[in-house]
Amino acid sequence: MAQTRAGRLAPVVDMAEKAEKTASQRLGHFQGQVRLAESKLGDLEAFRLDYQEQWIVRGSSGVSGQWLLGYQGFLAQLGTAIDQQRQSLAWHQNNLNKARETWQQAFTRVEGLRKLVQRYADEARALEDRREQKLLDELCQRLPRQDQY
Numbered sequence: 001m002a003q004t005r006a007g008r009l010a011p012v013v014d015m016a017e018k019a020e021k022t023a024s025q026r027l028g029h030f031q032g033q034v035r036l037a038e039s040k041l042g043d044l045e046a047f048r049l050d051y052q053e054q055w056i057v058r059g060s061s062g063v064s065g066q067w068l069l070g071y072q073g074f075l076a077q078l079g080t081a082i083d084q085q086r087q088s089l090a091w092h093q094n095n096l097n098k099a100r101e102t103w104q105q106a107f108t109r110v111e112g113l114r115k116l117v118q119r120y121a122d123e124a125r126a127l128e129d130r131r132e133q134k135l136l137d138e139l140c141q142r143l144p145r146q147d148q149y
Helices: 002-060 065-142
Strands: none
Touching: 002 065
């Protein structure tokens, strides 16, 4: 009977394993999205730093008012882009955290089900071992005894 309990749980374990695999794939996807967003943010910040260094080089030789306005305008747009990318990164990190939580729950469920199935299988084996031992004991009692002299 215990073995049938383990067998009946097999479809449940399969479904839980599929859910865990899906959650794992989703987790991987969001990890990639976070890495990409971090890379884009790093690129934007590096570009802004380079652009600011141009100011130092160009500004030391004198610049026109129009160039300065263009520089400041572009620098403001770059700052806006960096802020938006930081928001995007935060959004992706939030998705990653949720996906990690979902995966951990799915993983815990699968592990719990596997342990339950293993316990049921162990119980079935122990029951079968007891039955075999009982049968052997009964057979041994039925055998004619030969006295040794």
